[in-house]
Amino acid sequence: MVYSASEQRYDSMPYNKTGRSGLKLPAISLGLWHNFGGVDTFEQGARMVRRAFDQGITHFDLANNYGPPPGSAEETFGRILRTDLAPYRDELIISTKAGYRMGPGPYGERGSRKSMLASLDQSLKRLGLEYVDIFYSHRYDSDTPLEETMGALDQAVRQGKALYVGISNYGPEQSREAITILQRLGTPCLIHQVHYSMYERRLEQGLQQVLEEEGVGSIAYSPLARGLLSDRYLESIPADSRAAGTSVFLNREDITEAKLAKSRQLNQLAKERGQSLAQMAVAWVLRQGRVTSALIGVSKEQQLDDIIGATKQLDFTQEELAAIERILS
Template identity: 55%
Template sequence: MTYRADPARYDSMQYRRSGQSGLKLPVVSLGLWQNFGGTRDYPGAMEILGYAFDQGVTHFDLANNYGPPAGSSEELFGRVMARDFRPYRDEMIISTKAGYNMWPGPYGEWGSRKYLLASLDQSLQRMGLDYVDIFYSHRYDPDTPLEETMGALAHAVKSGKALYVGISSYPEQQTREAHRILKDMGVATTIHQPSYSMINRWIENDKTIDACGELGIGVIAFSPLAQGVLSGKYNSGQMQGTRGENPNGSLRASHIEPRVLEAVDKVGEIARARGQSMVQLALSWVLRRKEMTSALIGVRTLEQLKDNLGVLNNLDLSDEEIAAIDAATQNGQMELHPRPQGWLR
């Protein structure tokens, strides 16, 4: 049966402008990082993606290495585009990234022009697209001149293969420099994608989010639930079927140590007092900042997606609630910060 989008899909979603650009994103965007790889069948993927679009989620975020295995998320999304989403391409914002290891040898990762542009061509082929809406440098490369990395992003725009470009996990100094270089090339830094949550505040601590606000760069937060920690599911000690089940995965033992889980318990009390799930409170908190364009969620099930979208019913936080969250999470911070090796993304 051919997918037909819900005519009421724009009735409840809210949209925010990305920095000073003309691009608007839904306040909740859907990422395909870890849940849309080789083990996800087409009906299961389409159930989630179709429902998201029916609720006004117009932004789908990918990267060359998303899976597992690497590349499989883009391949799956490409099948969805070809079979069901093609009539709605102009209503969608599709993003991809390059920066992490994709193929053997010296040209398969980091920030060289050779790697970024070859990777973009591969991503377009996997997704069956002529262009992406946003192309990111996925991580700062300390060994490649930033002029080269930003030059590759500018070329992607000027060649028509990307409408906008962004950076991901860049610290404050490199964010400012990337913006300056791109501006000199006549290209805007439209968006920054850092990790950010109430227990991971590195973009506040090193002033990256303030720099984005000052420079007119939009911000879309990945891992606003701290990879599920802020859902409360790890407080029960049950790891089966979660990211905590894999000792070599992206969730570290330090992310679920007792002081962190104690903070999560306190946040749960605040959520219950608001009549929200913990997930919804965590998203409300991320979206409270005026610099924040969107919160990027990742879900395994349709039920998780519906829970996340429930944030639209209560986005406002009082000063007292924000202060209570600050106090609850003070001793539960994950102490994350971008490093050359980057996040496991």
């Protein structure tokens, strides 16, 4: 059956301006870090992508090494583009990244011009695209001059292979320097992708101030703390969960009784707000409009539907915010 997108796809999803740019991103974006690789069922991933787009998620986030195996998530999404989303390409924001380990030898990772631009070419081939909307430096590389890494991002835009550029996992001062270099080159930094949740607060330790001063947007990955801020682990470790197997995302050691106790208290507060814990966690990341988009990962369509429901109630009272801080302290 030929896919036809819902005519109501833009009716309920909020879209937020990204820094000082003219680009708007959906309040919730879908990441393909996990569950879209070569080891996963293609049709399940395709259903989740179609369901996301039908509900107004226009931003799909990838990286060269997403899978497993590395590169296969881009191949999966490229196939979904060909089979379902090709007519809607101009409605999509597709991002990819380079910097973490992708292949053997000295050019398969990090931030040299050689590795960054070669990686982008490889990503475009896997995706079947002439350009991506956002190309990121996935991490700061102390072995490469920052001018070289940022110059590679600038070159990608000038070659027409990316519309915008961003950085990810950079500290506050590294971010300010990178943003300054890109401004000087004439290719402004659009966005910073950062690990941020109730349990991970590095964004608040100087980085948010830098981004706001420089007019750069932010997108928060792992807003559910890899599942700890959902009902997934409130009672036990499910047999089909990440933590039950061998996962680089979440280990049994990450699921401490102290964190579970906090999650249970947060879950009770979410119920009082009329939300699931996952919905409240995403709403908290988006509170006050300081974060442009929350980047989620899902393995089932039901999880996607639940999290998207967060957009129905993004406001918090001061009492609720204070209660959350007491629980987390």
